[in-house]
Amino acid sequence: MMKKILKNNNLKGWLYLLPAILFLGVFMVYPLIDVFIYSFEEGYNFASQTYQGVGLYNYSYVLHDPYFLQAVKNTFILVIITVPLSTGIALLISVGLSSVEKLRNLFQTIYFLPYVTNTLAVGLVFMILFKKTAYSDGLINLIIGWFGGSTVDFIDGPYWAKMFVLCFYTVWVVLPFKILILTSALSSVNQQYYNAAKVDGTSKFRTFMRITLPMISPMIFYLVITGFIGAFKAYSDVVALFGTDLNAAEMNTIVGYVYDMLYGDSGGYPSYASAAAIILFAIVLTITCINLLISKKNVHY
């Protein structure tokens, strides 16, 4: 009797899950497996659906490709700089927001604006702000000039300048979402803990470090994980800033490299693209696992 009910329930459960499983299976799991297979098939050709052999050559090629190494370097720099920076700034702004009372809604709206603005449009604006052309030095260079600095072409100039613009842009774009999450996390901390801390004579800084931070640590952790993943998958922002010929600009990212291998001017190599994609997958997986391990000690649910 019990078994029958259980079985019935099971069937029902699977039925409810079916739409999602079908959808995910067709558009997520199958392509994932396919990419994995492609990455081992040497010289795969879309049109004829043929390949020459099976092996690790694709990986070897990708890992020796200077463009790929450049893309990996760029991506890592982007991740390492923007994730901690954006989370830290978002935390500061959220704490500030929750301590002001007047005009709080106005500020919240302003801080949230970038989130609802199109990435490409924002990228273009950034480009115009930073770009140096024959006719104008751009707004940023103008400001640098006021302070007596020499002008730099941030879009077509030296590597560090371009990287600066990219990081600046990325931080700016991801901030609103993080601020939104953190302000709600902050407001969900029970006022009683702050009262208790106040009665015990806890300094503001210590209250923040020992009470506020641990209380919102699950949300910070969530933001760090999604931040890492998002930054590793950066592509459209880079295109918006530096155009589509990213290899020439030395600003390619791993996802950009995958795209170029498939559709770019030098494209038409699905095997290399697949290998690069699998490498990205492995990197993201490793970083996420490390994050999870670290979080076990420091995140309090």
Next chain:
Amino acid sequence: MEVVLQNLTKKFPSRDRKKKEDVIAVNDFTFEIPDGKLIGLLGPSGCGKSTTLNLISGLLKPTSGKIFFGEDDVTDLPPENRGIGLVFQNYALYPHLTVKQNILFPLQNLKGKDKLSKDEMLKKAYEAAKLVQIEELMDRKPGELSGGQQQRVAIARALVKMPRVLLLDEPLSNLDARLRLQTREEIRRIQRETKITTIFVTHDQEEAMSISDMIVVMKDGVVQQIGKPQEVYDSPTNLFVAKFLGTPPINVFNGQVKENKLYIGEDAVLTIKGVANQEVYVGIRPEGFILKEDGAFQCELSSVEVMGRDISVVSTNKASLNVTVRAIIGTENKVNMENTSVKFSLVPRKVFLFNRETEERIDFEVE
């Protein structure tokens, strides 16, 4: 440390946009709390008792009036400089810290000359833990403790700095009935051992009566009566206090004083002196009834509840303001359930008269 409240008043701005009047949470509260006593602030929800506690703790600033701890005027001091320990209704234990870390937390905040070495802190923490008997729980997280244990940790955390005044906000309201009895004994014991002036807030009159040295009954921000529990019970100043104290609650009747006789309905129940002829409310405690065949006060019998320790006679009376009249009598009495009515005589000191308009108690003498 005695705590003196002088004309303490707290007003909150009205949230209602149409009504601009301030809400008066505490109105002109004057009271001197003697050193080393356990005081119960008692009243129904919204009567301003928690606000009073928060004013004493310093979490709220009074609109007017002063607060003294001994000789020190602490009215303008922030909470951390008042030397108080506060136990919150939901305990407010930091969930991510262990019990030990929670108790250590206030000590780690000490600065300058008060700063303690690690060993001293641990010693104090263990002393506090021992006082509330939770030494074996020191490495657990609050989430792994029962309500009663959390309560003890909260008290230990409040006591570890040896505060001048200990404040407890509804300390027993989150505990089940059995634990409540046990914990209130515990609070009494801890208070006796530490001799710290303790003020606690409760809406449960039984709780307040059972452990307090003195109780303060409040209603709508105004203090109704202050006194020893038994005194307040035996001579309430007004109808509200009489109704609020005592389980089962006091029976209230419409009555009349006419030519030195007290009438409830048609029955002249008592002969009294010193009260002018007037309409009154008559309050009779459940234990103020004596079952008597020729008793002057007649009620319609509805049921008899045998409690083991005593008997509860439930009856009705036309003049009663409550739905039923409840009398508690000794088990040596036998109530004949075949009778439709039951007759009582009254114990005069369990009978109170209240003015119809002001609801203040009217003193009377018995012939």
